[in-house]
Amino acid sequence: xxxxxxxxxxxxxxxxxxxxxxxxxxxxxxxxxxxxxxxxxxxxxxxxxxxxxxxxxxxxxxxxxxxxxxxxxxxxxxxxxxxxxxxxxxxxxxxxxxxxxxxxxxxxxxxxxxxxxxxxxxxxxxxxxxxx
Numbered sequence: 819x820x821x822x823x824x825x826x827x828x829x830x831x832x833x834x835x836x837x838x839x840x841x842x843x844x845x846x847x848x849x850x851x852x853x854x855x856x857x858x859x860x861x862x863x864x865x866x867x868x869x870x871x872x873x874x875x876x877x878x879x880x881x882x883x884x885x886x887x888x889x890x891x892x893x894x895x896x897x898x899x900x901x902x903x904x905x906x907x908x909x910x911x912x913x914x915x916x917x918x919x920x921x922x923x924x925x926x927x928x929x930x931x932x933x934x935x936x937x938x939x940x941x942x943x944x945x946x947x948x949x950x
Contacts, residue, residue: 840885853868854929859949865881897947926942
């Protein structure tokens with residue numbers, strides 16, 4: 819197994835590749851932040867479900883991708899903040915993705931949440947990714 823410098827980007831790329839290849843599910847190495855991202859994606863309707871698979875070796879997170887009428891629900895995504903260049907935004911600068919059709923995922927002092935949830939709570943944070 820290769821050493822990853824950006825495991826969140828790896829997780830998002832696996833999801834994008836699985837959706838575009840019309841795969842029903844994909845797996846990735848487990849971490850709590852990936853599980854929180856998957857929770858947000860499930861709440862927002864971008865994936866069907868996710869589960870943590872423990873067994874031999876390291877735990878994995880298994881995600882069931884979502885598609886309707888043979889088309890993936892995910893159109894595209896963009897990783898905004900990276901380990902080499904963090905991108906922090908105050909509450910006033912949280913982006914509105916495609917006029918509300920997409921979501922922004924933020925890491926705040928109160929945990930991971932969408933941009934709209936962060937605006938309601940009036941807190942900014944690190945802009946991890948935008949999804950549409």
